Amino acid sequence: MAAARRMVVVGGDAAGMSAASQARRLRSPDELEIVAFERGDFTSYSACGIPYWVGGSVNARDDLVARTPEKHRERGIDLRMRTEVTQIDVDGSRVRTRDLTEDGGGEEWTGFDELVVATGAKPLRPPLPGIDAPGVHAVQTLEDGQALLDALGGVEDSRKESRQAVVVGAGYIGVEMAESLTVRGYEVTVLDQAEQPMTTLDPDMGALVHDAMCGMGMEVVTGAAVTAVETDGHGRARAVTAGGTSYPADVVVLGLGVAPETSLAREAGLPVGGSGGLLTDLAMRVRGHENIWAGGDCVEVLDLVSGLTRHVALGTHANKHGQVIGANIGGGYATFPGVVGTAVSKVCDLEIARTGLLEAQAREVGLQFVTVTADSTGRAGYLPGAETMRVKMLAERGTGRLLGTQIVGRTGAGKRVDIAAVALTTGLTVEQMIYLDLGYAPPFSPVWDPVLVAARKAAAAVQEERRR
Amino acid sequence: MAAARRMVVVGGDAAGMSAASQARRLRSPDELEIVAFERGDFTSYSACGIPYWVGGSVNARDDLVARTPEKHRERGIDLRMRTEVTQIDVDGSRVRTRDLTEDGGGEEWTGFDELVVATGAKPLRPPLPGIDAPGVHAVQTLEDGQALLDALGGVEDSRKESRQAVVVGAGYIGVEMAESLTVRGYEVTVLDQAEQPMTTLDPDMGALVHDAMCGMGMEVVTGAAVTAVETDGHGRARAVTAGGTSYPADVVVLGLGVAPETSLAREAGLPVGGSGGLLTDLAMRVRGHENIWAGGDCVEVLDLVSGLTRHVALGTHANKHGQVIGANIGGGYATFPGVVGTAVSKVCDLEIARTGLLEAQAREVGLQFVTVTADSTGRAGYLPGAETMRVKMLAERGTGRLLGTQIVGRTGAGKRVDIAAVALTTGLTVEQMIYLDLGYAPPFSPVWDPVLVAARKAAAAVQEERRR
Incomplete structure (x- = not known):
């Protein structure tokens, strides 16, 4: 053989x-x-x-x-x-x-x-003083997670009146960890050097996340570049310095991406x-x-x-x-066609999603486009729990091709991005999207789905642009 | 002028x-x-x-x-x-x-x-004895709804120990009304002449709805063709006869479609x-x-x-x-391109959705196809609330083009049908669907979204069929 x-x-x-x-x-x-x-x-x-x-x-x-x-x-x-x-x-x-x-x-x-x-x-770990001190945690591997949990247990056993956590970076991992630590009873401060949290969104959509996180009792400090992790006499992290301010921390979590x-x-x-x-x-x-x-x-x-x-x-x-x-x-045949940049996340009950290009990304590759934002609700407005959802849409100038969609809202907001993800994959224009036959019943959607409301507005913007 | x-x-x-x-x-x-x-x-x-x-x-x-x-x-x-x-x-x-x-x-x-x-x-109202009696309600207009609510108020005021409602027809309106009446404390019996409730689904998927409704305390009688509404001495509906059995009713709601x-x-x-x-x-x-x-x-x-x-x-x-x-x-220009047959509904916490063709509908227009069903969960299996969701998919023999999708599950099941609706509109094959870039994070989806799990299985079935 x-x-x-x-x-x-x-x-x-x-x-x-x-x-x-x-x-x-x-x-x-x-x-x-x-x-x-x-x-x-x-x-x-x-x-x-x-x-x-x-x-x-x-x-x-x-x-x-x-x-x-x-x-x-x-x-x-x-x-x-x-x-x-x-x-x-x-x-x-x-x-x-x-x-x-x-x-x-x-x-x-x-x-x-x-x-x-x-x-x-x-995980990204910028070369800052104290960044490798005990008490500074990444959360990429199960070993990392275990180490963080062990550390949290130690802090919690000390029965301090208030326990403080600093999360460095307000991207997906950062906001998810901010939620987890809040759930565990920590006072959470999130530091990010950008103008708004969630730089995977445009700043105007990131601002919605910012407001919501503050409403959840988290402190979110933007424009705050971390310069050092301060340590105590045992070399253990005790605070994070950013923009000249010191943020006390019983635990520091790095959410700077990977x-x-x-x-x-x-x-x-x-x-x-x-x-x-x-x-x-x-x-x-x-x-x-x-x-x-x-x-x-x-x-x-x-x-x-x-x-x-x-x-x-x-x-x-x-x-x-x-x-x-x-x-x-194995002797078969398969290919991976690529991505359209879909991501979804949540922080407490706020759902955050994006697919396609942000404004800056679209400009970077030479695309010209119109943008619209549309507020709507995730279910019929007359039902309890019909909360506002904002959908932002980018469509190419002239052709009207969908270039990107960002969604921030409550229940049912996040996975709606899949509609736009499939539309992007198949090259639909926002005008074509208006008539998509999406699931409608009052507990699931208004008669015009929030994504279609945005598509209508984007189509109008594209047409307006064409007339100029 | x-x-x-x-x-x-x-x-x-x-x-x-x-x-x-x-x-x-x-x-x-x-x-x-x-x-x-x-x-x-x-x-x-x-x-x-x-x-x-x-x-x-x-x-x-x-x-x-x-x-x-x-x-x-x-x-x-x-x-x-x-x-x-x-x-x-x-x-x-x-x-x-x-x-x-x-x-x-x-x-x-x-x-x-x-x-x-x-x-x-x-609303469909078959010419049966007693069908127009007081106490038999359709629910198509606000006037209908008001009449039903007035009638329910009357029944509820009578302080009977148990109040019984019979819903005729187990389609969208029927199951939604069954939920509403259950919520109001009625003992609900749903009668339908078909083999399973929700004939907008294939019978194997309708059976899941049947089981779930029984689990919610509703009685669902299938294969039960209604032959008469029985009336009392005042000419008021008091029971519904179906398949030789009499089902007592303080109120009768027609959900036979329109x-x-x-x-x-x-x-x-x-x-x-x-x-x-x-x-x-x-x-x-x-x-x-x-x-x-x-x-x-x-x-x-x-x-x-x-x-x-x-x-x-x-x-x-x-x-x-x-x-x-x-x-x-108004002097503009617009067209309605058509539908792909998307519908979504729910009965209590069970979400029910379909788009495209059922098996019988596909056969009727001469399509040959493979079918698969795949069980998965709506969020990562390790999170609480990760409940089973079943996705059924029809794909055309040979080409692998998606022909239809049916979904029955709990939270997050219903609107997932939109993924398939856009795929149908744009003519994707199930093989193309496997690599759709859908929103993934543990609270929103397993790493393989349930729709993609079904697409993988359907693609395998199409390939298997081609080899025969």
């Missing part, structure tokens, strides 16, 4: 293990040996769930693990936990690994026929884009490398609206990338 | 008054005189909101009125309430009206340059389709009549998936039709 081909996976989270699982579905161990290396203690877990674990709505760490190492092994994947890949030898088609369980642990080489780079992302973790790949000479993310073709093959694949938070993906590649760290994409890579290695 | 052209509107609800309002926006009273006739007491109201008014979540009848007669008049519409149009004289370009406020009230003729027929729909109200139009020789709904072109002009327009619940619309026209009575379409008609009469 011919020796099996060997697939080697670097990184045991969503993209890597989805690739391994999908390839295994298509190829037996006799046909394809699959070896996966993970430097941590967990596989296939939901990093996006960490805020809800910290906030207490997820009970146990293990609930965030979609598939354990044991389950992967049962399915015929040779999974090596706490094993770090320290080098990719492209020409030699092999990777060097180190066993983290023993001090100065053994290094060895493993050859591959197909390599999957799924090294994920790392960057692709590609040092290994760059050292091996694999191509990266402006964000540092690996560049792949549509089949998720690293550009120029026939048998090296990459997916998940370590790659750049094609943004179908701007035509550029960008870094988007989201579990939903990582899973799809893994699926595509596994299908291709 | 030249005499103004005159636009005459028959019917003062959504389609008619939207047309009037839109035309008025574009044309001043000097240019266009607008006369609207309404035989009832209300304009521009939400018939779809009646179940929620009856159930008590809408406080007052007037809350369901989006725009009162006075408001329309303020905007320069000559609105004649309680005035019935009794004849349309197509050749003479005039309508005959009768004033319902006086006995044997005056009849007169009004000429038109443009006529809008917006006569709505009427038919286009087009007797007037048919007498005038205007063309109607198989459902009795008026046939129009894409500009909502009645076929063959340059200056007669029709919209709302009295027309058939093009179903973009089957290629046939069908009757779909929904306020959301009526508003769009009115908008299109008003734009065209």
